[in-house]
Every structure is written in structure tokens, then in C-alpha cells.
Amino acid sequence: MNNLPPLAERMRPRTLDDYVGQKHLVGPGAVLRKAIESGNLPSMIFWGPPGVGKTTLAYIISQGLSRPFFSLSAINSGVKDVREVIEKASLLKQGGQTLPVLFIDEIHRFSKSQQDSLLGAVERGIVTLIGATTENPSFEVISALLSRCQVYILQHLEESDLLALLNKAMTEDEVLKHKNITLKEHEALLRLSGGDARKLLNIFELLLNAIDAPEIVVTNDAVLENVQQNMALYDKAGEQHYDIISAFIKSMRGSDPNGAVYWLARMLVGGEDPTFIARRMLILASEDIGNANPNALLLAQSCFDAVKVIGIPESQLILSQTAIYLATSPKSNSATTAIGAAIALVKQTGDLPVPLHLRNAPTKLMKNIGYGKEYKYAHSYEGNFIDQDFLPEAIRGTIIYDPGNNARENEAREKMKKYWTQRYKY
Template identity: 75%
Template sequence: MATLPPLAERMRPESLEGYSGQQHLIGPNAILRKAIESGNLPSMILWGPPGVGKTTLAFIISKQLQRPFFSLSAINSGVKDVREVIEKAAALKNFGDNLPILFIDEIHRFSKSQQDSLLGAVERGLVTLIGATTENPSFEVISALLSRCQVYVLKHLSETDLLELIERALREDSQISQKTVTIKEHEALLRLSGGDARRLLNVLELVINAAGTQDVEITNEFVLEHVQQNMALYDKAGEQHYDIISAFIKSIRGSDPNAAVYWLARMIAGGEDPLFIARRLLILASEDIGNANPNALLLANNCFQAVNVIGWPESRIILSQTVTYLASSAKSNASYEAINAAEALVARTGNLPVPLHIRNAPTKLMKNMGYGKEYKYAHAYEGNFEEQEYFPDGLSGTTLYQPGNNTSEQKLRERLKMLWKNKYKY
């Protein structure tokens, strides 16, 4: 049995009738099913969480339409690989063969130049593109390519879908069906799957093999005991994903670049999306560093842009530079606390009117009503400052931003004290 493909691969359906879930797309009279049955298939992006059948659906479509099927993974394919596939597609067209389907898994990991290399083939009708992504394509796919594709959203599999998968595997798999498997409790199986069909079947197979007998009784306790010992240490869709990103963020917040880069390496080894990591660094640069080092946000933003352009694997170097810099930087959550306090104040006091002197006055009527009257234009005064009230009535003197205890914000604190004297509590 060890030489066999994993259960998830053995149970991969080959027709729409055997496909689980996504009835809003491939059920009777559903939009994608109609396109498949008509043979008028557009290029498309399949957007959904891991393990809901994006790759399987692409394969089923190609089989049902009897189209040649080319598959690339954005993790390990580059522009050269794309061009080679397009050349093969052009040759097929010259021989009068059916239009091939080009499936690109994790298309969000393609850089702009890699995505650009697809445009011509899609426009000229050399291939029908099917891209799969776990990320919002509006942010991760270039607009020129996105405009030439339909976006179909795949949903998490329901509990019913997952239980049907288990029953089908027990009934139809050539190996498992030879055993007597009794599922007394299924909650642990479903929880560990995280709604991922592939992971569910892999866990099921692991548990059945762990029993080592022809008669297998599956309980929650039995599942947790054996899965925790044998499953991989990182899962992008499961609990480890959140635990490791938590350890990563807390290591940077705690100014430990050594631990931070270790957790970065754990995510890289687990196949985490580099753009997900870069986005978290952007948030952290404001939430945990803020005005203690304004360059942190600039570097984090440049990191995000660079990762998007450069692609993998070189992006790991850019991520490492940013992670070690942010972890080594001075820290402050003062701006984060300020917006929290401001939002709480707004929730408590409601829509207080804007003071007349700082209202906009685009019309004569508004000016006659006193809008903008006696407003003091700061740049017209010495030091580009003149004291006036900017809060609504009743909130004057409220201090929401307290500069942190670091060199950069101490300077801000001293400046604010000099300007506002005793109005705010600095």
C-alpha cells in the first residue's frame, strides 16, 4: 500500500457527477456547467480556499471537453515554462487539434512579467486559461489578464460534502474497502480537515493505516492520538498556520530577529504564500513600530511591492531583510492605540457637528452662514502654527495620541508640548 498514490489522489473524481460541492457553479443549470456543456468555455480564475477542488475541476473540464491539458505550478514555473507551453499550444492549433487548456495552480504567485507572458496566448485564442488561486484575484492578478477571465468563487465544502467523501472512500477505494471501518465519531476528522477535502482523505488514510488491523473503529480520541504524532508540522489551512504566524509576529514585536527569521523559514518550508507574509509585515510596521521608526512602514511597503514583482524563490531574501530590520527596530503601538481610542470616542459620543470655522465653504450661502469664518491658516503664522480648536464642542483637550517612549516619538512629544502648552496631557 505504501507504493500507492495517496487516498486523496486515488479518490480524485473524473466527472462532474462525482465532484463534491460547488453546486452553485456545476449543479444543474449552474453558470459554469452551462459553459462546459455548451463547449463555449471562457478563460477563468477559480478562486477559493485550499482543498475545495480547483485542480480537479480544471482536469474534469478538459476531460469532458476532450481538450489537451497543460498544467503549470506558479511555485516552480517561470516565463520560460509558460512560453514552452504556448509554443506547444500553437503547434496543436496548426495541426487542427482542439484548443488546449492551460491550468496554472497558485497563479497569484506569478509576478507581473510572468502574468504578462500569458496575455498574448489568451488574446490569440491559443489556450483557454484556468488559473487557481486562494487569494483575491482583484489584488493578485494583473488587470489586463483579469479582464479577459471570468472569476468563479469556490466555497468551503460543507459538513455534508465532507461526510459523503468519507463514505465514498470507505465504499469505493480499492484498498480501504477491503477493511471493515466503523466511524463512531467524525468530529475530529472534520475539524482536522479544516474543510479541505484533500486533507480530510489524507487524515482518514493515516488513521486507518495506524490501526494496523482489518477491523478499524474510528473515534475522536483515536484520530487525535495518531494524527498529532504523524501529520506534517505546518499546514497552510489549519491550526499550525495560525500558530506559526502568531509566533512570527510576536517574535518581531518582541525584537527577536533570530526567532523571527526562524519562523519565517518555517513558513517558507511549509509553502506559505510570500504575499501573505509581506502583508502581515505591512500591518506590523504600523501597529507595532509606527512613529518610533517611520522608515519601517516604507521598507515593509517596498518589500510587498518587490515580492509581487520578483517572485519566488528570490523573494525570501527580501522578506528576510525586512523581517530582521523590523524585529531590530524600536517599537511603539501609540498610533494603534490612538485610533482605538478615537473609534471608542466616536462610538460613545456619536456624530458631533463640525465646528463652523473648520467647515468647508464652497458656496456663497455657506460663507454667509459662517462656514470657514475665523479659520486660521496655519502656514500664515510663524512656525506654521497658530492655536485654534479642531475638536467638536465638548471634546476640547481630549488626548488620543500619546507618543511612545522612544527617541523618535520623544521628539514628537516635546514638539506637541511646545505647541499646545497645557491643552493636551503630554
Template identity: 70%
Template sequence: MNEPLAERLRPNNLDEYLSQQHLVGPKGALRQQIKSGNIPSLLLWGPPGVGKTTLANIISNETDRPFYTLSAVSSGVKDVREVIEKAKKSDGLFTTKNPILFIDEIHRFSKSQQDSLLGAVEKGWVTLIGATTENPSFEVISALLSRCQVYILKPFSEEDLIALLHRAMKEDKHIASREVKLKETEALLRLSGGDARKLLNIFEILINATEKGTEITNKLVLDKVQQNTVLYDKAGEQHYDIVSAFIKSIRGSDPNGAVYWLARMIEGGEDVKFIARRLLILASEDIGNANPTALVIANNTFQAVTTIGFPESRIILSQCATYLATSPKSNAAYMAINQAQALVKKTGNLSVPLAIRNAPTKLMKDIGYGKDYKYAHNYENNFAEAEFLPDEIKGTQLYDPGNNPRESAQREFLKKRWKAKYNY
């Protein structure tokens, strides 16, 4: 039996589909569309193993439409055009139900490949369903994005994952024949990370490595399965675990851990732009004003690897990762915006002080807009103490520079100017 357990248990209709109840539950918007048969082109965005491909198949089954599928990893513009031509011919037979074109990992399609889809989507020759683990706002061209509805799929809940294990034990003949007893599930859930496919693959490895009637415990899972988890890295199953280790190594100032986890991602076939984007975020979130050059280098890295691609990009990524790992660290800017957003949510839309309002018309000036505004460059050291926050929150300190040479200098700068108002 070569077919994996995850494939054997793949649901065929909405009633068998365990997760994503916010979309396909009784009141879910996508369920209503499926039941009505009016399916727009859409993008399914979520981490690996949450049912994107399965949902696309179910949509095809439930709406009784022809179904074409491509993988962005192995398909080019020529493949897209061939499928569209087939779909156009099918469309003559299914005039009220245009075919579905499912593209897995659509974020890996280049701009020209995505462009080749526009005409078919616009003219209704196909209903596009794209699956992506990346934010469509960054990875899908705006013309195509505007023609698609985006649905966000969430990781499986613990309840859903446990229900999936029990379904496997009950409905799969091979698993049922082993008569295992599921005593503990914490280790299985932890290793799966909300990925249903990964959970079922791990469960099958475990079942095949144990005797009939075995009692499944956390210790047994860790003993039998952990040594096999490297198998899942290559297939991208530990996508989020590996990048988490990568980011935490850099944040922890360990270039050795950083290049090791970078190598794991490269060898696992990770998208070069995904890695570079994480470095770009980290440069601001974890280094920030402690070393502003870090953001410049990370941004240049993103631009460079986007142009060059693998294998040469590995060198550029390594240079950037080791530079960021050995840079001074500060999350002061990150914490400042977090606190500011929390304050906005708490206090609502407070009024802008009159003195710093824009006054482009005479009426605005007459009612006090811009009155008493102090133009900083007219004062000594280009500074004049004023109030820039709404009255209700005046004096609130949101930015607290970190303890490193650059931000210590910032602190001294602020202390000289704001010593009477803020605690720098």
C-alpha cells in the first residue's frame, strides 16, 4: 500500500471536511457560494497541511465542474496556456459551469506566468483557485489579485487533529487492523504543528513501527518518530519550525545556528524570497535603530536574491544572516509601534491638536488650525518644545531607546530636548 494515509483519508465533500468552519461551516461564506454554485476565482492562503488542495477538490466535486490542476513548482507559461485551451474547449460543453483551474503554490509563479492567467480569468474561461502559503499581497500581481477573492485558512485546532486521528483509526483499513490504543496525544500534536498532513504521516510511521495493539503514549511517539522528522524537512513539512529556529538564532546573536538553519531551508527547497523577506523583517524588528545599516543590507539582499535566484543567492543570504546575527540588537522600534497601536485601539480617534493641524484654507486658519505652531527650524538646535499628542494622552512615552551605543546616543539627544516632559 503505497498511497499515504493523508491521501487515503482525503475528504470528498464538505460534510467530511473537518476544519475551516469559519469558511465552510453552516454559516460560512464559502459554503454558501459552493452550495449556490456561484464560485468566484479565489486564493486559499494558509500554512502547509490545512486543506487547501482538498478544499479545491471539494469545490470541484460539489459544483460538478471540470477540474484542471497545475503545480507552480513544475509548470511554466506553456503549461498554463495548454490547460487554458483545454478549459476553453470544455467550456463549450459546460456552458453554465466553467472549469476550475487549481494552481498549487501559486506564489512561486513569476509575473509573466501570472500574467498568462489574466485573460482566462477575466473572460471566465476558467475559475482560478490558487493555493499559497505566502501573503498574496506580496506574491500575487495586483491585476490578478483584484480578480480573486482571498480566503484565509487556519491551522487545525487540537480538537480537529484529534478527531482526524480517531477517523484514521476507524475508517482506514490498515490503521484499524493494527488495533492501536490512543492513550496520549500531546507529542503527536506538538510534532504536527497544526499540519494535518504531517500529523497523519507521523501517525502512519508510528503505526508501522509498532506492534499490533500498541498503546500510543507521548514517550513512544518521541522515541519512534523524532529521528524521522528530518524526512519532513525536505518536503517542506517543517516550514515554520525551521524558519522559527533561523530567526531565533539570529535574534540570539548566533551566526552558527543562523547558517545551519539557513542551509536546512536551502536544501529543503525553500523559496529564496521567503527567506529574504524574513531577514528584512528581522532587521527592523530585532535590530532596528541599534544598527540602521542592517535594514539597508537586508533590503539589498532581498533585491539581489530576487534577481539572481538559487544557487548563487545562498552566498548573499549567508552574508546577510551572519551580519544580522553579529549586529547589536534592539526591539525598541518594534515595541514602540506595538504600544502605539494598543493605545490607539484603547483611546479611539482622538483629535489632532489645533497647533499641528494642516491649514490650507483661510477658513481653517480663522478657526485656529495651525495657530501657535512652532516651526522647529526657526529655533536654536532646530528644536522648540511643543505638544504633538492629543490632549487626552499628552506626555505618553511610547519610544524607549535600547541599551546600545547608537540608541544610547538617541537617548541623550531626547533627554536634552525633552527632559521636562519625558523620562529619557
């Protein structure tokens, strides 16, 4: 058995009919399945969480269309590796072979220059690119390359999908089908795997190897006793990736610098991408601090820029400084609430006309029909303020921004009460 590949590899599906999950893409009549069956395959990006079958799907596509398959990982490949693969693909094309598929795992980790090296090959039709990413490609893939790719979103596997994988392994795997296995409980298996099919099968195999008995009964206690102690403290490609970043964000939102730095350290020791951490802090600076301390956004942006320039290990100091600053800053979600309320109002009321006095009047005709006529230039009045309406008539007087209860926004509230006495009365 030691000479066999791992269970996850042995159970890797070879056809779309064996593929588990993603029915919205590869089920009967689904968009990607139609493209595959037609043979008219675009370059594409698979975006989704770990362990949902991105790599497997790329391989199934290439094999189903009888195309040469090249695979690179962005973690350990550079521009030189990309160019070598493209050169091989170009020779195949010149030799009259079918268009090769080039699969790039974790394409979000490629630098701009590395992605640029792919662009020409995609444009010239030397390869069909399939990139896989766990991050939003809109932020991580250069626009020129992204515009030439179709983005397909892969979803978390359902509980029924994961159980189907386990049952399939017990009945069809060349090793497990000869064992007497009873799956009495499965909750711990699913929780530890975090919905990652590959990790689920690895955990299952680890458990079965740890139990030396003629009959193996899988229970939650057995899983926790035999597997959990052997798992890594932080798996940046699994469930804990999301759990720990959640704990990190909630610690800063909850104004606990100790929790914030602890979870930051957990991510750094586990090898998390520092730009991912900095990006999340940038979001939090507006979402949870906002106008209670506008400098938080400036520091978070500086942190993000510095991390990209400096890298690890030095940037861990900048990340720590920023996390502590954000955790100890006053909190307000008033800006988040305001834009949410405004968007809901727009969806509810539709395209309300802009009041005439607020409209631009670049031509004489527009001026003659009243565009901009009643507009009052605030700087021409005492205190640089004059009472006038800036909302469409149908929603005039609506309060969208409600200042938070903190020193800076309490000051803003008093100013609003002074200016807009009929709106901000409290």
C-alpha cells in the first residue's frame, strides 16, 4: 500500500460524469459543459475556495478534448518556466497538434511581469490558458489578461457531495473496498476538512491507517483522537484560513490589540500571503473605523503599499503596527451603513431626476430652460454654507448618514444640527 499514491489522487475523477459538485458549470446543459462539448474552449479563470476541483476540472477538460496539458504552480514557477512551456506549446502548434492547455495553479501569486509573459501566448492562440485562484481575479489578474479570459466561479462543495466522495472511496478504491469500514458519524470529518475534498480524503486515509482493527467504525471521537492532533496549526489553503482571518478581523473590530497580534502571528507563522492580510486591514479601516478616525484608512493604505514593496519578514513589523493601531482606534460603521442605505434607496426609487438647480449648464439653451439657475454657491455665504436641497424632490429631507457615537462624529453631528436644523434634531 505504501507504494500507492494517496487516496485523494487515486480517487481523482477522470471524466465530467465522475466529477463531483459544480453542477451549475458542468451539469447537463450547463455553460462550461456546453463549451467543452462544442470544442470551442476559451481561456478561463477558475475562481473558488480550496479543494473544490479546480485542478481536476482543468485536467478533465484537456483529456476530454485530447489536448496536450501543461501545468505550472505560481508558487514555484518564474518567467523562465512560463516561457519554456510556451515555447514547447508553440512547437506543438507548429507541428500541427491540437491547441495545448496551460494550467496555472494559484495564478493570483504571479507578478505582473509573469502574467505579462502569458498574455502574448494567449493573444496569439498558442495556448488555452486555465488559471486557478482562491482570490478575486478582478484584483489579482492584470486587466489585459483578464479581459481575454472567461471567469467561472466554483462553489463550496455541499455536504451531500462530500459524503458521496467518502462512499465512493469506500466502495471503489482498490484498497478501501477490501476493508470493513462503517461510517457511523461524519460531522468531525467534514468540519476538519472545511469542505475541501482533497483534504477530506487525506484525513479519511490518515484515520483508517491509524486504526488497526478488522472492523473500522468511523465516529467523531475516533476522528478527533486520531487525526486532529496530527493536523497543522494553520492551513492557509483550508478552513482555518477563513476562521483565523475572521478571528483577526473580529479582534480588531472588538478593539483587542492582543487578539489582533496573536491571530496575525498565527497567519505569519503559517505562511499566509502578507498582502492578503494588509488588504483585509484596508477594508476594515473603512468598514469598522471610518470617520471615527479617518487616519486609519491612510495608515492601512500605507501598510498595504509597504508590504508589497518590502515583503516578508520585515513587513511583519508594519503589519503588527497597523493591526494594533486599527484595534485601538475608535470604531464607527456609519459610512458602511450610509452607503448601504443609499444603495437600497436607489434600488427602491429608481432613477429620480436631478433637481434643475444642481444640473450642469454648459450651453445657452440649458441655461435658458433653468439648468443651474437657482443653485447657490456655498462659498459666497457666511460660514461657507447656505440651506438648499441636494436630493431629488421625491426623497427630499431623507437622512442617509447617521453619525456614530464617537468624538469626531459627535462633532460632525453638532455641525449637521447647526446646518440642517429640520433634519438632525437629535
